[in-house]
Amino acid sequence: MAPQESAPIPTATIPAIAGLPVAVDTRTRLSGNLYSVGAAQLDKAAKAMNLPSDVYTILSQPKNEIIVNFPVRMDDGRYLLFKGYRVQHNNILGPYKGGIRYHEDVTLDELKGLAAAMTWKSALHDIPFGGGKGGIKFNPRMHSKGELERITRRYTHALGSNIGPEFDVPAPDVGTNAQTMVWIMDTYMNVVGFSEKNAVRRVVTGKTITCGGSYGRETATGQGLVHCVTEWATDRKFNLNGSTFTVQGFGNVGSWAAKILAKMGATLVGVGDYKGYLANPEGMNPHKLSEHVTHTGSVEGYRGARKITREEFFGLECDIFIPAALELEVGVDEARALKCKVVVEGANGPTYPEAEAILAERGIDILPDILVNSGGVAVSYYEWLQNKRSERWDLEEVEVRLEKRMKRTYGMVRDLADERKVDYRTAAYIIGLERIARAYAERGIFP
Numbered sequence: 001m002a003p004q005e006s007a008p009i010p011t012a013t014i015p016a017i018a019g020l021p022v023a024v025d026t027r028t029r030l031s032g033n034l035y036s037v038g039a040a041q042l043d044k045a046a047k048a049m050n051l052p053s054d055v056y057t058i059l060s061q062p063k064n065e066i067i068v069n070f071p072v073r074m075d076d077g078r079y080l081l082f083k084g085y086r087v088q089h090n091n092i093l094g095p096y097k098g099g100i101r102y103h104e105d106v107t108l109d110e111l112k113g114l115a116a117a118m119t120w121k122s123a124l125h126d127i128p129f130g131g132g133k134g135g136i137k138f139n140p141r142m143h144s145k146g147e148l149e150r151i152t153r154r155y156t157h158a159l160g161s162n163i164g165p166e167f168d169v170p171a172p173d174v175g176t177n178a179q180t181m182v183w184i185m186d187t188y189m190n191v192v193g194f195s196e197k198n199a200v201r202r203v204v205t206g207k208t209i210t211c212g213g214s215y216g217r218e219t220a221t222g223q224g225l226v227h228c229v230t231e232w233a234t235d236r237k238f239n240l241n242g243s244t245f246t247v248q249g250f251g252n253v254g255s256w257a258a259k260i261l262a263k264m265g266a267t268l269v270g271v272g273d274y275k276g277y278l279a280n281p282e283g284m285n286p287h288k289l290s291e292h293v294t295h296t297g298s299v300e301g302y303r304g305a306r307k308i309t310r311e312e313f314f315g316l317e318c319d320i321f322i323p324a325a326l327e328l329e330v331g332v333d334e335a336r337a338l339k340c341k342v343v344v345e346g347a348n349g350p351t352y353p354e355a356e357a358i359l360a361e362r363g364i365d366i367l368p369d370i371l372v373n374s375g376g377v378a379v380s381y382y383e384w385l386q387n388k389r390s391e392r393w394d395l396e397e398v399e400v401r402l403e404k405r406m407k408r409t410y411g412m413v414r415d416l417a418d419e420r421k422v423d424y425r426t427a428a429y430i431i432g433l434e435r436i437a438r439a440y441a442e443r444g445i446f447p
């Protein structure tokens with residue numbers, strides 16, 4: 001089906017759900033939560049490429065929104081009730097795929113936005129996965145290891161067959177890690193029965209190496225981000241050696257991006273997380289900072305830097321700014337304050353559309369999340385393949401594949417942005433959406 005033949009996309013549509021009114025206030029969609037920000041981005045790309053309106057309608061809401069409430073016994077004998085989610089956005093190109101987030105601010109709308117982002121990421125890379133995201137609304141820092149294990153296992157059990165190695169494959173995200181994935185894997189394995197056990201190992205990715213994880217998965221998102229920065233620097237004839245950067249959020253993505261960039265001669269001059277912000281114009285050692293975070297849980301108290309405010313952090317002089325914390329941290333004020341050449345979105349959805357417009361006006365480049373942080377799901381796909389084939393790839397093989405994939409996709413995004421005169425985010429959406437639209441055109445809708 002030629003996209004041009006389809007009906008134009010109506011303005012300000014939240015697609016029709018049978019029986020529900022469709023009236024929408026455009027303003028609330030421009031600066032609301034992660035879901036509405038994602039919807040505005042989809043809208044923009046859909047119009048730029050003339051996406052068939054029926055495909056747009058399908059993609060505007062997730063296919064499934066699963067909510068489970070489950071009790072867990074705490075160490076002191078009390079029972080607490082937890083609320084867990086799994087949002088399955090789209091699976092036209094393959095099994096739902098995406099992380100599990102443990103955070104006290106988890107909401108259904110946030111996960112809907114994050115699940116959709118996974119659909120675009122996989123499609124952008126031509127990885128045969130769809131998009132999903134899950135989470136539990138609680139603060140993992142307030143619980144012992146034993147409680148975390150029981151919470152994870154009960155959540156997995158509550159989800160039941162809503163996840164599966166060929167159906168929906170979770171991975172780590174904010175507040176979860178390889179250990180969490182191994183608990184999910186083990187719980188799932190024990191539920192399917194002993195003859196199936198080893199065949200379902202790939203029900204999750206991001207596992208420990210011993211339990212079937214892939215070499216290079218832990219560093220993959222940070223490494224993929226650096227491949228994008230490298231390509232950007234080449235295009236802009238900018239020398240990374242001797243450059244400066246700041247990072248917001250020093251978890252898996254931020255810390256690995258910082259360590260790898262430092263190896264290339266770039267200097268970390270500012271950092272921050274949920275506890276506070278630090279600066280040192282002479283540079284901070286990301287390895288030492290990472291050790292500090294592992295021991296204390298945050299960057300706060302690190303000796304090799306001066307304490308600053310959040311406002312001061314966003315005004316720091318630097319070449320590269322990497323938001324790698326939670327979503328929607330870069331608003332209008334931050335966009336006006338930033339003094340960098342490029343914003344590299346390590347986090348999912350860090351930038352409000354209004355902020356994006358200001359950055360563009362100020363000549364600051366934005367490398368979009370669905371491209372920049374997609375190294376994680378790319379190596380998750382390699383892990384899933386290794387498990388499926390009972391193989392173990394060495395680190396070099398994973399790294400070579402990741403570099404090739406990231407750089408090829410980056411080049412496609414850049415070229416399409418140039419050709420169609422759109423920003424990189426819209427170009428990245430268009431590449432993914434064209435693949436999805438083609439699949440719908442060929443398969444049609446059942447029945």
Ligand code: GLU
Pocket residue numbers: 097098099100169170171172173174205206348373374376377378380
């Ligand atoms: N949570 C990561 C993301 O947002 C990884 C997803 C995955 O590996 O499936 O991309």
